[in-house]
Amino acid sequence: xxxxxxxENIRVLIEEQARTQHFSRVERVCLExxxxxxxxxxxxxxxxxxxxxxxxxxxxxxxxxxxxxxAWCLPCAVTVTxxxxxxPCPRCGSHQIQVTGGEEMxxxxxxxx
Amino acid sequence: MSQARLIQLEADILGKNNGYAAANxxxxxEAGILAxxxxxxxxxxxxxxxxxxxxxxxxxxxxxxxxGDQQTSAxxxxxxxxxxxxIQINTGKGCHLDGHMVGHAVDHLHPADGSVLFIxxxxxxxxxxxxxxxEAHKVAILSVTEGEDKPLKYxxxxxxADLVLINKTDLLPHLDFDVELAMxxxxxxxxxxxxxxxxxxxxEGMQAWLxxxxxxxxxxxxxxxxxxxx
Numbered sequence: 001x002x003x004x005x006x007x008e009n010i011r012v013l014i015e016e017q018a019r020t021q022h023f024s025r026v027e028r029v030c031l032e033x034x035x036x037x038x039x040x041x042x043x044x045x046x047x048x049x050x051x052x053x054x055x056x057x058x059x060x061x062x063x064x065x066x067x068x069x070x071a072w073c074l075p076c077a078v079t080v081t082x083x084x085x086x087x088p089c090p091r092c093g094s095h096q097i098q099v100t101g102g103e104e105m106x107x108x109x110x111x112x113x
Numbered sequence: 114m115s116q117a118r119l120i121q122l123e124a125d126i127l128g129k130n131n132g133y134a135a136a137n138x139x140x141x142x143e144a145g146i147l148a149x150x151x152x153x154x155x156x157x158x159x160x161x162x163x164x165x166x167x168x169x170x171x172x173x174x175x176x177x178x179x180x181g182d183q184q185t186s187a188x189x190x191x192x193x194x195x196x197x198x199x200i201q202i203n204t205g206k207g208c209h210l211d212g213h214m215v216g217h218a219v220d221h222l223h224p225a226d227g228s229v230l231f232i233x234x235x236x237x238x239x240x241x242x243x244x245x246x247x248e249a250h251k252v253a254i255l256s257v258t259e260g261e262d263k264p265l266k267y268x269x270x271x272x273x274a275d276l277v278l279i280n281k282t283d284l285l286p287h288l289d290f291d292v293e294l295a296m297x298x299x300x301x302x303x304x305x306x307x308x309x310x311x312x313x314x315x316x317e318g319m320q321a322w323l324x325x326x327x328x329x330x331x332x333x334x335x336x337x338x339x340x341x342x343x
Contacts, residue, residue: 002208002240009126017120027117031126038243038269085268086302095301099272105126105243113117 003043006105007051013107018056023112026057030109034102035069036085069102130244133212137219137247141230147326147333148230150248152270154263155236157256158280160188162313163231167195169316169323174330175228179218181210181235188233198222209240212247229330238267249333250275257281257288261295268302276307278322283312 014026029048033039041064048062069082073089074096080089082102088095125131141148153159160180167176178199180189189201200218202210215232224230232248234241242251253274255263258281264271271277277299279292296308309325311318 002243005207005209005240006126006243009129012129013122013124013126017122021120023118023120036269038239085272086265086298088301096304107122107124107126109122110120111117112120 002038003040003047004051006039006044007047010048010107011051011055011057014057014110015055017110018112021112024056025113026060026110027113028061028063028111029057029107030063030065030111032065032067032104032106032108034067034104035083036099036102037105039105041066065108067102067104069099071097071099073097127243127245130212133216134245134247137212137216140216140219141247141249141333142336142338144224144226145334145337146224146226146228146230147330148232148246148248149326149329150232150234150241150246150251151254152234152238152241152251152274153236153254153256154238154259157236157254157259158313159233159236159254160191162254162278162280162311163233164191164195165313165316165319166231166323166326167192167197169319170229170326171196175225177222177224177228177230179210179215179222179230179232181214181233183207183235198224204235208235208237209244210234210246211244215246227330227334229326238263238270242267242269242273249329252276252278254278254280255295255299257284257290257292257295261291261298264295264299264302271299271302271306274303274306276309276325279308279310280313282310282317283315 052058070079071082073080075094076091089097151159170176176197178192178197180199180201182188183204186201189199192199200222202214202218232246251274253270299306309321311322
């Protein structure tokens with residue numbers, strides 16, 4: 001259900017762009033979704049088709065670029081890659097890590113006509 | 114037939130909400146209002162905890178409440194019975210409050226300068242994590258009738274919270290709930306989180322929670338931009 005709300009936000013952003021950038025149809029939407037953003041990509045794909053019906057982005061192709069979760073490990077003092085928020089540092093096993101990337105939820109680009 | 118073209122957007126999907134939240138935050142900062150976003154699963158005892166908190170803080174400083182639920186105004190009625198002004202937001206099909214709804218609620222509520230605004234979010238540990246309301250802190254409430262692994266199952270919420278209240282501790286003698294394990298799990302997802310054990314029913318641990326609120330309120334008061342300029 002959270003993904004539906006995110007799709008509604010995407011629709012509003014696209015419709016705003018349609019007005020300001022003067023296009024009537026979106027062929028492709030490219031999103032960037034971080035591994036730690038809390039978004040379920042499959043649910044987002046499902047919600048996208050439903051929410052975009054009747055909009056300029058109805059039938060648009062959805063590309064999702066998934067970015068890795070990264071964190072700064074305090075004991076190791078290096079950036080490490082993590083898959084989930086509660087993962088420990090893969091080097092030292094510590095939970096003293098600070099998430100530095102992978103929380104993104106962005107529309108990267110639109111292909112429009 | 115027009116030519117296809119590419120628009121580089123790089124737009125934050127929640128940018129609109131973040132804009133509303135930033136406006137709320139600026140408004141709270143200017144008025145020295147401490148806004149707390151209370152988040153939990155349904156049935157964690159959020160409203161009971163809030164009623165007890167308002168009773169204990171009555172007369173000390175003004176408090177106001179924004180209540181979020183999908184339906185009914187039952188919770189706002191319970192809050193108003195404590196004497197605190199409250200406004201109910203029914204989100205309908207929505208599963209969380211957003212910055213825009215809270216801004217409107219605050220327009221109607223007019224919390225006094227220097228007050229504490231408690232925003233009771235919709236009972237849901239998933240969606241409210243992503244929607245900033247302009248609060249100073251998210252406070253997550255985890256009751257001992259839930260599982261110790263909740264922080265691991267819903268890491269986004271526990272990572273976003275500055276304080277976790279472990280509620281209904283009066284029931285611990287009747288349960289197998291391992292408080293230490295629940296606290297360790299919360300620290301796994303958020304090593305800076307503060308944890309307090311409370312019982313809204315018996316009042317156990319409530320003073321520590323009220324002291325935390327008092328401390329956070331002083332920070333909100335001293336952080337007012339107009340004071341900094343003087």
